[in-house]
Structure formats: structure tokens, C-alpha cells
Amino acid sequence: MSVLTPSCPIIIPVKDHVSLGHGSGGKLSAQLMRDVFLPAFTNETLARLDDQAVLIVNGTRIAFTTDSFVVKPLFFPGGDIGSLAVHGTINDLAMGGAQPLFLSCAFIIEEGFPMEKLRRIAASLGRAAEACGVKVVTGDTKVVDKGSGDGVFINTTGIGLVPNNLFLSASEARPGDAVILSGYIGDHGIAILAEREGLEFETAIESDSAALHTLVAEMLDTTRAIRVLRDPTRGGVSSSLNEIAQQSGVGIILDEQAIPVRDEVRGACEMLGLDPLYVANEGKLLSIVDPAVADDLVATMRRHPLGRDARRIGTVTAKDPGWVTMRTLLGTTRIVDMLAGDQLPRIC
Amino acid sequence: MRYIDEYRDPKIAQALVDRIAQRATRQWVIMEICGGQTHTLMRYGIDELIGKQVELVHGPGCPVCVTPIEVVDKAVEIASRPDVIFVSYGDMLRVPGTRCDLFRVKAEGGDVRIAYSPMEAVKIARKNPDKKVVFFGIGFETTAPANAMAVWKAREEGLTNFSELVSHVLVPPAIRLLLNSPTNRVQGFIAPGHVCTVMGYWEYKALVDEYAVPIVVGGFEPVDLLEAIAMLVDQLEAGHAEVQNQYVRSVTYIGNQPAQKIVENVFEVADRKWRGIGTIPQSGLRLRPEFAAYDAEKIFGVESRHADEPAECISSQVLQGLKKPVDCPAFATRCSPERPLGAPMVSAEGACSAYYQYRRHAAELVCVP
Numbered sequence: 001m002s003v004l005t006p007s008c009p010i011i012i013p014v015k016d017h018v019s020l021g022h023g024s025g026g027k028l029s030a031q032l033m034r035d036v037f038l039p040a041f042t043n044e045t046l047a048r049l050d051d052q053a054v055l056i057v058n059g060t061r062i063a064f065t066t067d068s069f070v071v072k073p074l075f076f077p078g079g080d081i082g083s084l085a086v087h088g089t090i091n092d093l094a095m096g097g098a099q100p101l102f103l104s105c106a107f108i109i110e111e112g113f114p115m116e117k118l119r120r121i122a123a124s125l126g127r128a129a130e131a132c133g134v135k136v137v138t139g140d141t142k143v144v145d146k147g148s149g150d151g152v153f154i155n156t157t158g159i160g161l162v163p164n165n166l167f168l169s170a171s172e173a174r175p176g177d178a179v180i181l182s183g184y185i186g187d188h189g190i191a192i193l194a195e196r197e198g199l200e201f202e203t204a205i206e207s208d209s210a211a212l213h214t215l216v217a218e219m220l221d222t223t224r225a226i227r228v229l230r231d232p233t234r235g236g237v238s239s240s241l242n243e244i245a246q247q248s249g250v251g252i253i254l255d256e257q258a259i260p261v262r263d264e265v266r267g268a269c270e271m272l273g274l275d276p277l278y279v280a281n282e283g284k285l286l287s288i289v290d291p292a293v294a295d296d297l298v299a300t301m302r303r304h305p306l307g308r309d310a311r312r313i314g315t316v317t318a319k320d321p322g323w324v325t326m327r328t329l330l331g332t333t334r335i336v337d338m339l340a341g342d343q344l345p346r347i348c
Numbered sequence: 349m350r351y352i353d354e355y356r357d358p359k360i361a362q363a364l365v366d367r368i369a370q371r372a373t374r375q376w377v378i379m380e381i382c383g384g385q386t387h388t389l390m391r392y393g394i395d396e397l398i399g400k401q402v403e404l405v406h407g408p409g410c411p412v413c414v415t416p417i418e419v420v421d422k423a424v425e426i427a428s429r430p431d432v433i434f435v436s437y438g439d440m441l442r443v444p445g446t447r448c449d450l451f452r453v454k455a456e457g458g459d460v461r462i463a464y465s466p467m468e469a470v471k472i473a474r475k476n477p478d479k480k481v482v483f484f485g486i487g488f489e490t491t492a493p494a495n496a497m498a499v500w501k502a503r504e505e506g507l508t509n510f511s512e513l514v515s516h517v518l519v520p521p522a523i524r525l526l527l528n529s530p531t532n533r534v535q536g537f538i539a540p541g542h543v544c545t546v547m548g549y550w551e552y553k554a555l556v557d558e559y560a561v562p563i564v565v566g567g568f569e570p571v572d573l574l575e576a577i578a579m580l581v582d583q584l585e586a587g588h589a590e591v592q593n594q595y596v597r598s599v600t601y602i603g604n605q606p607a608q609k610i611v612e613n614v615f616e617v618a619d620r621k622w623r624g625i626g627t628i629p630q631s632g633l634r635l636r637p638e639f640a641a642y643d644a645e646k647i648f649g650v651e652s653r654h655a656d657e658p659a660e661c662i663s664s665q666v667l668q669g670l671k672k673p674v675d676c677p678a679f680a681t682r683c684s685p686e687r688p689l690g691a692p693m694v695s696a697e698g699a700c701s702a703y704y705q706y707r708r709h710a711a712e713l714v715c716v717p
Contacts, residue, residue, distance in 0.1 A: 329570075332393025334392070334393055334707065
């Protein structure tokens with residue numbers, strides 16, 4: 001059966017151009033991976049689609065990951081592109097249970113970019129790496145014509161060591177498991193949006209940008225019954241959970257009342273017509289764990305400064321595989337869908 | 349959070365659900381006009397809670413959804429010009445025209461920008477005197493004052509590079525059209541709270557008197573909507589028909605008069621085509637002749653464009669409450685938010701999109717043959 005009738009006037013060839021939505025972490029990003037990159041690079045390690053590759057070299061398990069940072073504005077409340085480039089890559093390593101060791105760092109700089117700002121970014125990146133106990137051991141610099149970039153783009157690649165008996169993956173969630181979230185959601189995305197659009201709120205919202213490897217280390221000291229760790233960055237909590245539900249072939253049901261959102265972030269989202277479940281975080285993690293250890297794990301997380309507000313937000317189910325649903329405040333059930341592209345502010 | 353938490357309180361909501369269950373002696377058909385209200389009803393599953401007593405049907409009040417396909421085509425044509433900066437509310441960018449949407453224009457190099465207010469477009473015009481800055485002035489009565497104010501300000505400042513592509517629609521003529529239809533099933537209306545914040549609710553009295561249909565102005569939180577439904581059920585059971593205001597924390601009888609004044613100064617009432625419905629007489633706003641210099645349709649010569657909608661789309665029946673989104677054979681198969689066939693799937697607040705986003709799961713379980 002044809003998908004659209006020939007007379008249909010709105011056949012939109014969405015696939016012949018890259019749109020911003022392809023970088024949103026939603027369905028379009030997944031489509032890009034599936035249609036373009038996976039077929040081009042096909043191998044078993046990549047096919048796992050985890051935040052990091054875990055490689056065995058001479059019997060040692062090494063986590064390996066890379067991330068590019070194109071944030072605008074470059075400086076924002078709670079951080080800047082330099083510290084973010086360290087935290088983002090360390091978190092991708094940490095979500096594989098790795099102890100981060102070394103980073104590479106590549107700068108793509110637009111001609112005419114102020115040297116003073118570049119110094120500030122480099123210093124911030126260096127300070128963040130030192131605070132995390134990792135070294136930036138190699139790098140690269142490219143300068144592009146004015147107009148061919150947007151100030152500064154940074155790529156960081158990281159490696160770390162993974163304990164031998166630890167197997168974390170988005171495909172490991174099992175029915176009955178508990179879903180744990182480490183704290184308030186949406187801070188980073190709203191802080192960036194407010195700064196970029198010049199929106200002013202009574203209380204400034206700060207990005208939660210932070211490196212989560214020490215929190216993860218303490219979690220793993222408490223229990224090895226952790227099956228999945230994910231940092232819900234672009235696309236937010238809902239995109240990460242949808243990926244886990246699909247890769248593990250399970251359902252996930254969330255409790256709306258349990259999901260922590262700061263009043264400032266809620267207020268901004270209400271005003272702009274955004275859903276905090278889809279807003280980016282840079283210092284939060286989701287954990288899927290054996291229900292028997294959930295309470296102990298939450299208690300451990302709460303003793304760590306980055307897990308103070310940790311709580312259980314849902315349960316993995318055998319019912320409805322591939323779907324994330326939510327028990328609403330009113331006791332009804334709704335879907336928590338993966339968005340196609342970015343959330344758009346509504347007209348009214 | 350004040351004005352939010354108390355209107356999402358599960359206990360208050362349950363008390364209203366109980367009140368509706370106690371009062372209703374039969375199933376009533378109630379339409380919420382506004383897409384924001386549809387969104388809340390679906391998001392909180394309110395139709396699940398009161399389904400036995402009230403059938404909710406979803407009205408044409410999503411401004412993005414009812415903007416005709418040819419207006420999107422005009423926007424695409426204007427935004428594609430190298431001398432233009434095209435500024436729009438965010439959710440218009442994904443609405444498909446005949447060839448493509450505004451996102452595609454942006455991907456092809458067009459200068460398309462998202463704004464939260466039309467005044468931002470005026471600011472952009474001031475900063476870019478060598479460019480023609482066009483704002484996509486769409487919406488119901490809610491956005492009309494700000495869109496009117498932008499034109500007014502541009503004239504006051506003597507800006508010659510600012511214009512608006514206007515496609516404004518009005519709520520009362522759409523309700524009248526629904527009530528005049530021989531197939532109408534709607535027995536009570538929830539009027540749109542944001543529109544009434546601007547316009548007041550005096551306009552709805554004539555409809556209530558003429559058609560003996562109860563209308564309650566409602567807000568956008570779950571408790572607002574349950575209370576508005578309870579008020580309508582009370583009226584329907586008692587055989588009354590009057591206009592009542594549930595959204596008292598925002599809406600007054602006369603509305604925001606300075607806002608109404610600026611709309612009247614800049615715009616005039618005109619016939620308007622609605623996507624999914626067709627032309628409704630005297631149902632829209634256009635720029636008054638004295639503001640022709642700010643009319644993007646005239647400036648760029650795109651007035652006469654025409655386009656047809658996909659034949660498969662049943663949106664005219666959905667927007668009139670005759671069918672539910674899940675009744676459409678294309679729903680969630682050939683029609684989705686990524687590839688919408690028609691109006692109610694294009695914006696998050698459209699009825700089909702709200703079903704897709706929040707209730708597709710239940711729909712699939714029910715509809716699997």
C-alpha cells in the first residue's frame with residue numbers, strides 16, 4: 001500500500017536535508033543514526049548504542065567516548081562551554097561505570113573570536129578537568145573563516161577504566177526494576193534558554209553542569225545490582241527512558257508526583273509551553289536497578305552532594321514493551337513520548 | 349506553585365469528578381474550543397475520568413492548526429527571499445505547506461527566526477534597516493493585541509522595513525458555524541479562557557440567547573476544566589442556557605479594553621478561510637487599509653495564492669466534533685506529528701496531535717483489529 005496518495009499535496013521530503021531536529025536527541029536523531037551512521041560504520045560495539053564503547057585491550061576494560069559542544073551562549077549561569085566539555089564527556093564515561101582518566105580536546109574557532117574569551121574558556125576547561133582528576137593529554141586547534149562557525153565549538157574525547165565484573169547497558173533493564181533519578185530536572189536547558197533569549201526570572205536559574213563520576217563510584221560501592229545508568233542530556237529524561245525501554249524491550253511507568261522540578265524551572269516551562277521532561281540536564285543521572293537495592297541506593301546517593309534529591313520515580317514493567325507511560329496526578333495514565341525534534345515554544 | 353498546584357490538586361479534581369457523576373442523568377456532549385484545553389484534557393486523561401457522563405469533543409481552537417495551507421505557502425515564499433528576515437511564533441515553523449515548512453526554508457539558508465513576542469520582530473527591523481522584516485501574525489483574539497501593537501509601534505517609529513503576514517481568526521463565528529450545522533452534536537461549550545481574557549465574554553451572550561446552548565468560560569488546568577464541565581452539566585440537567593465564567597482569576601465580562609482598542613485600531617473584521625473547515629464569513633481579522641504599508645501580502649504580491657488540503661484527512665469532521673482522531677484510518681500510520689496530513693496533527697495543541705502524544709497507546713490497544 002502506498003504511504004501517501006499521489007494527489008496528496010504535502011509529500012514532504014524530510015530526508016534530503018539535515019534539519020536542526022536531527023541534533024535534538026529525539027526521533028530524528030535516532031533516525032539519522034539508523035539510516036546514515038550505523039550502516040556506514042556497522043560493528044557490534046557501536047550497535048549497542050550506549051553513551052560509551054567498552055573495549056577490552058589486553059584483558060583491561062576501557063571505556064571510550066566522544067562528545068561535541070556547540071552551546072550558545074558560551075558563558076551561562078552555572079558554567080561555560082569549557083567546563084561543560086569536560087563534564088559532558090566524563091559523564092558519558094561514568095554512565096558506563098568507568099573511572100575517567102584522560103581527555104582529548106579539540107577547538108574549532110571562528111576567525112575574529114576574542115582571545116580574552118578563548119583564554120577564559122581554556123582556563124575553565126583546565127580547572128574542570130583538574131577538579132575531576134582527569135588530564136587533558138592531547139588536542140587539536142582549527143580556525144575557520146568568519147561566518148563558518150559560531151564563536152567556538154569544542155570536541156572532547158575521553159577514556160577510562162571499567163571494573164571487570166560490571167556490565168551496564170541501556171539494554172539491561174528488566175521488568176520489576178526500579179527507576180531512580182538523581183535530582184531536579186530541566187535546570188540546564190532552562191538556564192541556557194533564559195540566557196539566550198534574555199528572559200528574566202525573579203530567581204536566576206543555574207545550569208546543573210557537573211561531573212557525576214564520583215557519585216557513580218559511590219553507587220557502585222553500595223551495589224552491583226545497577227543495570228543501566230544514563231545522563232538525560234538533550235531530549236531530557238523522557239528521551240533517555242524511551243531509549244532504554246526500546247533497547248531493553250520493556251515498558252517503563254513513571255509517577256508524575258515523584259518527578260522533581262524546581263519551581264523556577266516549572267514556572268519558566270509553564271510560561272513557554274515546554275515540558276520539563278524533555279528539557280536538557282548536564283548533571284543528573286537515571287539509574288535502573290534491582291528493586292531490592294533501590295532504597296539503599298537512594299540513601300547512598302542522597303549522601304553525595306550531586307544526589308541529594310535522588311528518588312525513585314518509576315518502575316520497569318513487562319507490559320507495553322517499548323513504551324514509557326506516566327501515572328498522572330489525577331491517577332490516569334498517559335504516554336511520555338519521544339519527541340521528533342526540539343520542543344517548540346507554543347503560540348499561546 | 350501558586351495558581352498551579354491548587355488547580356492540579358487530585359482531591360479537588362476527584363470531588364468535581366464525583367459531582368459530575370452525581371448530577372448527570374445521561375451522557376452529554378461538550379466541546380472545549382481551545383487547543384490548550386484539549387492538551388490538558390488529554391495530558392491528564394480527564395476523558396477517562398468522566399467518560400460515562402460526558403463525551404468530550406475537541407473544537408477548532410488551535411491557531412496553528414486552522415491557519416490555511418496557502419498562508420503557510422505564502423510564508424514559505426516570503427521567508428525564502430534573500431532580502432527577508434522572517435520572524436514567527438515557534439510552533440508555526442513545523443506546519444507543512446504545499447512544498448515544505450519554514451524549518452526547511454531555514455535549512456535551505458532562509459533567515460527564519462523564532463520570537464516569543466512580535467515586538468522582538470520590531471526590534472529586529474530596527475537593527476537591520478537593510479532587510480525586510482516580516483512577522484507571521486497569526487492566532488485568535490489572544491495574540492491579536494500584541495500583533496496589532498507591533499504594527500502600531502512600527503508606524504510610530506517610522507520603520508519602513510517591517511510588515512506582518514496576517515491570518516487572524518475569531519472564536520464566536522466558529523461556534524456559530526458549528527451550531528448552524530445540521531449535523532451538530534454539541535450541547536455545551538467550554539469557551540477559551542485566554543481569548544476571553546482579552547475579549548471578555550459579553551460576545552457569547554448573543555450565542556446563548558439565540559441557540560439556547562450553555563457556554564462556560566474555562567481555564568487550562570485540570571481543575572479549571574473539570575469545574576467548567578461540572579457547571580455545564582448543572583446547566584444542561586436543569587435545562588438552563590446561560591454564559592458563565594469559571595476562569596474568574598483571569599477573565600472579566602468586559603475583558604481587556606485597551607487591548608480590544610488597539611486591535612480595533614489596526615485590524616478590521618473580514619471573511620477568513622480556516623484549515624480543515626473552509627471559509628467562515630466575518631471570522632477573521634485583516635489589517636485596515638490605512639496600514640496597507642505593513643501588509644506583507646501586498647508588499648510581496650502573494651495575495652492570490654491558493655492550495656488544497658489532502659483529501660484523506662478527516663480534520664473537518666474532527667474539528668466539528670463529528671469524529672475522534674482515532675476514527676481516522678491514517679491516524680498514527682500515514683499521519684503523525686513528523687508527517688502530518690492535516691491541521692489537527694501539526695501543532696502540539698491540535699486534537700489529533702494531543703491524542704497521538706498522550707493517548708496513542710490506549711488508542712492502539714483499543715483499535716487493534
